[in-house]
Amino acid sequence: MDQIPRVSETLYVCVCREIGTPTEVTFRRDIWDTGEMIRKPSQLYKGDRRMLSGSYREGFRFKSSDRDYMVWFPDHKVICGMSQSTFYHPPRHTLIYMETSDTPPGFARLQLLTPSNRQIVMSSLLERNNTEYISSSLLRMSFHQLMNGLNPADEGEKLHGPCHNYTYGSIETDVALCFHSRHWPLPAFPWVDRCLIRVWPSCSVLKSIIDEGFHFVPIGNRQTHENSDLEWRISFSQAEQRLVYSMNHCQFLCYGIMKIILKEVIFDDLLCSYFMKTILFWRIQESSSTPWLPSTLLQHVWFCFKSLLQCVYTGYLPNFFIPENNMFAGKVVGAQQIFLYQKLETFYNIGVAFLLRSPTLREILIPAVSDPYFVMQTGESYLKSEIDIDIAFFIESSSGRGIVFVSDFLSNMMHLNVINQLFSTCQNTAYHGSLVNVLVSSSMSLKAQCLYVSQKKRHSNERSIIHMLGLVLKLGCVSDGLYLALYLYDTGRYQTALAVTYTVKQRLSQPHIMYNTVNIQRYSEAVGGQSMLTKFRKAWARNVKYYSKLTFIEELRLEQEVSQMNGMTALYLSPFVTVHMLSVLCHYRLGNRSQYLQALTDLHILLLYDDGRYVDLEGRDMSWQILGICQHVVGDLHGALQSYQESLRQKPDNKIQIATETRINLVESQLRMNSTRTVT
Numbered sequence: 001m002d003q004i005p006r007v008s009e010t011l012y013v014c015v016c017r018e019i020g021t022p023t024e025v026t027f028r029r030d031i032w033d034t035g036e037m038i039r040k041p042s043q044l045y046k047g048d049r050r051m052l053s054g055s056y057r058e059g060f061r062f063k064s065s066d067r068d069y070m071v072w073f074p075d076h077k078v079i080c081g082m083s084q085s086t087f088y089h090p091p092r093h094t095l096i097y098m099e100t101s102d103t104p105p106g107f108a109r110l111q112l113l114t115p116s117n118r119q120i121v122m123s124s125l126l127e128r129n130n131t132e133y134i135s136s137s138l139l140r141m142s143f144h145q146l147m148n149g150l151n152p153a154d155e156g157e158k159l160h161g162p163c164h165n166y167t168y169g170s171i172e173t174d175v176a177l178c179f180h181s182r183h184w185p186l187p188a189f190p191w192v193d194r195c196l197i198r199v200w201p202s203c204s205v206l207k208s209i210i211d212e213g214f215h216f217v218p219i220g221n222r223q224t225h226e227n228s229d230l231e232w233r234i235s236f237s238q239a240e241q242r243l244v245y246s247m248n249h250c251q252f253l254c255y256g257i258m259k260i261i262l263k264e265v266i267f268d269d270l271l272c273s274y275f276m277k278t279i280l281f282w283r284i285q286e287s288s289s290t291p292w293l294p295s296t297l298l299q300h301v302w303f304c305f306k307s308l309l310q311c312v313y314t315g316y317l318p319n320f321f322i323p324e325n326n327m328f329a330g331k332v333v334g335a336q337q338i339f340l341y342q343k344l345e346t347f348y349n350i351g352v353a354f355l356l357r358s359p360t361l362r363e364i365l366i367p368a369v370s371d372p373y374f375v376m377q378t379g380e381s382y383l384k385s386e387i388d389i390d391i392a393f394f395i396e397s398s399s400g401r402g403i404v405f406v407s408d409f410l411s412n413m414m415h416l417n418v419i420n421q422l423f424s425t426c427q428n429t430a431y432h433g434s435l436v437n438v439l440v441s442s443s444m445s446l447k448a449q450c451l452y453v454s455q456k457k458r459h460s461n462e463r464s465i466i467h468m469l470g471l472v473l474k475l476g477c478v479s480d481g482l483y484l485a486l487y488l489y490d491t492g493r494y495q496t497a498l499a500v501t502y503t504v505k506q507r508l509s510q511p512h513i514m515y516n517t518v519n520i521q522r523y524s525e526a527v528g529g530q531s532m533l534t535k536f537r538k539a540w541a542r543n544v545k546y547y548s549k550l551t552f553i554e555e556l557r558l559e560q561e562v563s564q565m566n567g568m569t570a571l572y573l574s575p576f577v578t579v580h581m582l583s584v585l586c587h588y589r590l591g592n593r594s595q596y597l598q599a600l601t602d603l604h605i606l607l608l609y610d611d612g613r614y615v616d617l618e619g620r621d622m623s624w625q626i627l628g629i630c631q632h633v634v635g636d637l638h639g640a641l642q643s644y645q646e647s648l649r650q651k652p653d654n655k656i657q658i659a660t661e662t663r664i665n666l667v668e669s670q671l672r673m674n675s676t677r678t679v680t
Contacts, residue, residue: 004298004299005295005296007298007365008294008295008296008297008298008299009294009295009297010364010365010367011257011297011298011361011364011365012250012253012294012297013294014364014365015253015256015257015297015361015364016249016253016384017384018256018360018364019060019061019252019253019256020059020060020061020392021249021384021389022249023389024384024389024392024393024396025059025249025252026059027393027396027429027430028059028061028396029057029058029059029245030430031396031397031430031433032052032057033430034430034431034434035434036051036052038434038438041414041417042411042414043074044074047073047074047075048071048072048073048074049071049072049073049074049180050069050070050071051069051070051071051237051238052067052068052069053068053069053070053237053238053240053241054066054067054068054174054237055259055273056068057241058241058244058245059244059252060256060259062259062263064263066171066172066173066174067171067172067173067174068163068173068174068176068237069173069174069175069176070175070176070178070215070217070235070237071175071176071177071178072177072178072179072180072215073094073118073121073179074180075092075093075094075117076093076094076096076116076118076121076179076180077093077094077095077096077181077182078096078097078098078110078179078180078181078183078216079095079096079097079098079181079183080098080181080183080184080185080186081183081186082097084183085113090114091114091115091117093114094112094114094115094116094117094118094121095112095113095114096110096111096112096113096134096179097110097111097113098110098111098181098185098216099111100185100186100187103221103231104221104223104231104325105187105319105322105324105325105326106187106221106233106234106319106322106324106325107220107221107231107232107233107234107325108185108216108231108232108234109133109227109230109231109232110133110134110179110216110230110232111131111132111133111134112125112132112133112134120139120142120143120146120177121134121139123138123142124138124139124142125138126138126229126230128227128230133230134179134230134232135229135230136162136218136219136220136229136230136231136232137218137220137228137229138229139177139218140159140162140177140218140219141159143164143177143218144159144164147164147166147175148164151166151168151567152565152566152567153168153169153566153567153568153655154166154167154168154567155167155168160174161174161219162176162217162218162219162233163175163176164176168567176217176218177218178215178216178217178218178235179215179216179232180213180214180215180216181213181214181215181216182211182212182213183213184210184213184214185214185234187234187322187324188214188234188236188321188322191320191321191322192206192210194285195285198285198286198288199288200284200285200288201242201243201246202246205242205243205246208242209238209239209242209243212238212239212242213238214234214235214236214238214239215234215235215236215237215238216232216233216234216235217232217233217234217235218232218233219231219232219233220232220233221233221329221330222329222330222331223329223330234321234322236320236321239321240277240281243281244277247284248292250292250293250294250296250297250300251280251284251292251300253297254280254283254292254297254300254301254304255276255277255280257297257301257355257361258273258276258279258280258301258304258305259273259276260358260360260361261301261305261355261358261361262276264357264358264359264360264361265347265354265355265357265358266343266344266347268340268343270331270332270336270337270340271308271332271340274327275308275311275317275327276304276308278317278318278319278320278327279304279307279308279311279317280304281320282307282318282320283300283303283304283307287300287303298352301352301355302352305344305347305348306348308344309341309344309345309348311328311332312328312332312337312340312341312344313341315328315329315332315333315337316328317332386524386528386529387518387520387523387524390514390523390532390535391514391518393429393532394514394540397429397430397433397536398542398543429532429533429536432475432533432536433536435475436472436475436476436477436480439468439469439471439472439475440468440469440472440480440483440545441547441550442468443464443465443468443469443472443483443487444547444550444551444552445550446461446464446465446468447461447465447487447550447551448550448551449461450462462491465487466484466487469483469484469487470484472484473500475537476537477536477537477540477541477542478504478507478508478510478513478537478538478539478540478541478575479504479508479541479542479543479544479575479578480542481500481503481504481507482500482501482504482544482575482578482579482582483544483552484500485497485500485501485504485582486544486552486553486578486582487552488500489553489582489585489586489589490551490552490553490554492589494586494589494590495586495590497582497586498582498583498586498587498590501579501582501583501586504575504579505579505583508541508575508576508579510526512525512526512527512539513539513540513541514535514539514540514541515540515541515542515575515576515613515614516612516613516614516616517612517613523539526538526539527539541575542575543572543573543574543575543616544572544573544574544575544578545570545571545572546560546570546571546572546573547569547570548560548561548563548564548568548569548570548571549564553585555585555629555633556571556629558659558662558663559571559622559625559654559656559659561659562655562656562657562658562659563654563655563656563659565658566655566658567655568654568655571622571654571656572616572619572622572654573619573622573623573626574614574615574616574623576606576614576615577603577606577607577614577615577623577626580599580600580602580603580606580630581603581626581629581630583595583596583599583602584596584599584600584603584630584633584634585630585633587599588633588634596634597634600627600630600631600634600636603626603627603630604627604639607620607623607624607627618651618653619653619654620647620650620651620653621647621648621650621651621652621653621654621656621657621660622647622653622654622656624643624644624646624647624650625643625644625647625656625659625660625663627643628640628641628642628643628644628646628647628660628663629663631643632663632667637667637670637671637674638671640663640667641664641667641668641671644660644663644664644667645664647660648660648661648664
């Protein structure tokens with residue numbers, strides 16, 4: 001038994017490396033939380049809210065992690081008692097009454113008290129006993145039909161429980177249309193008392209959970225037959241997110257290990273990760289006598305597994321908030337239940353060594369089990385190096401760039417206002433990155449307005465755009481100055497655009513730059529030990545994002561329109577490719593023949609020989625397209641034709657094939673015309 005704490009500590013450290021250190025998990029959450037805070041005012045203005053929930057929001061980054069979104073109408077207010085109607089003001093608010101009489105625990109009916117301004121709600125009404133209820137089945141199907149085919153880039157669209165399910169790129173996504181109540185439901189009041197007695201979560205977390213309320217998800221109880229189409233499941237997704245955030249890192253890793261066990265060892269469709277989360281919640285609340293430390297992690301994992309075994313044996317897993325709601329009811333039953341129990345019992349008889357059946361955990365545990373003198377420190381500084389943390393932050397911040405990138409100017413102004421308030425309390429890197437993204441989208445949306453305003457207003461807008469993009473150059477990462485260069489080029493300021501491009505090129509050429517790869521020694525020498533914000537501004541480079549609804553330069557309008565037509569929200573281009581593209585185009589407009597030919601050659605060589613260091617291996621269809629466009633502009637039709645054809649041979653990540661084929665037809669037409677003229 002003396003070996004258990006040592007193995008447990010080793011498990012803690014190695015799972016930290018697999019799942020994430022406390023710092024990594026914190027900034028993953030910060031980036032998405034910041035985006036949600038920034039977007040909230042504009043969402044309220046537009047009349048619908050969207051919240052990322054589930055394991056991705058909680059801080060996990062497994063390859064299989066999908067993204068779960070809850071969407072609701074903020075002007076639709078669900079009340080739990082008639083007296084609460086005094087808080088609202090019809091017709092500005094649509095009132096819905098929650099009925100829990102004669103419904104299974106954890107479910108409710110939603111009675112529409114005042115008319116809705118949403119067609120999808122009004123068309124989902126069913127009458128029972130002279131009372132109008134919102135049908136969960138009708139609304140779920142209507143939402144699925146509304147979403148199905150809406151975005152051509154979404155693949156494999158289907159209904160998945162209460163959600164519209166699809167895959168965008170390689171990311172599987174679930175979206176559920178819900179209703180929200182800011183009141184706490186009567187069936188969950190005993191949970192509040194239990195939390196106060198067990199002292200978990202803390203009073204502050206408990207208060208925030210109660211203040212935020214809960215949701216109704218459009219799906220009925222699987223065992224109900226009569227009126228099941230009127231039942232809505234009570235969802236505590238926001239509360240669960242708060243609970244996960246309040247966990248210490250040992251508890252969070254226990255959750256992650258249970259998810260790994262489910263996926264790699266048990267792999268049974270009867271079980272889902274939500275069951276693992278529920279078991280962990282119960283364990284944390286009931287384990288006051290056993291501290292959650294690296295040395296006890298294995299003990300807690302084993303207890304959670306035994307709890308799962310017991311629940312499968314009895315066919316009863318109580319919901320954490322409403323224990324009367326048996327989450328196994330109608331699912332873990334019959335022959336399948338018996339088979340699952342026998343499988344789990346086999347693992348139980350093996351003991352904790354059954355964890356070695358997981359490829360991920362086996363790789364972690366075998367060194368500790370086989371070497372009795374193997375010791376590993378558990379301090380965070382031992383878990384990952386500074387450069388590993390920086391790379392993880394870099395990847396996460398890049399993946400979250402689109403959170404606040406929108407096309408309309410009013411929304412951007414609302415976003416800027418929120419960011420300004422956030423900056424007054426804390427200037428962290430998540431806020432800073434969001435500010436840069438909003439400044440870019442604000443300037444480009446303002447640029448779109450210039451087509452429809454007076455000349456005086458246009459000049460005023462241009463000054464504002466240059467000011468905002470100047471701030472992006474100053475505050476953004478190394479490559480963000482290219483947005484200013486793109487605008488200057490598009491407005492005919494070629495010499496100034498070249499100067500900005502040259503400045504960015506010089507910064508990109510420094511040996512410490514982190515892009516797709518990084519020289520660890522040079523990076524550490526240049527920015528090691530400095531704040532993440534300083535590293536962001538001095539050493540990070542990221543792809544240039546061409547948001548599909550905003551025109552950056554006329555030469556790429558066709559690609560953006562085709563990409564948008566195919567459901568893509570943006571085109572992403574390597575900053576190194578963008579630098580060469582701007583050098584070619586600016587020098588050509590200025591008549592500098594030798595310079596644009598040299599830049600064209602440099603771009604061609606880059607695409608031919610780069611191994612992914614400067615140009616993403618994915619998305620090269622767009623990079624070859626850029627080369628073809630540059631060759632086409634300067635008159636090298638044969639070179640352009642070859643580059644366009646090479647673009648078609650790449651994986652169609654940007655979905656620009658129609659644009660490429662259009663340009664090929666144009667070049668071939670020009671070549672035929674030139675050939676005819678030569679013969680004549």
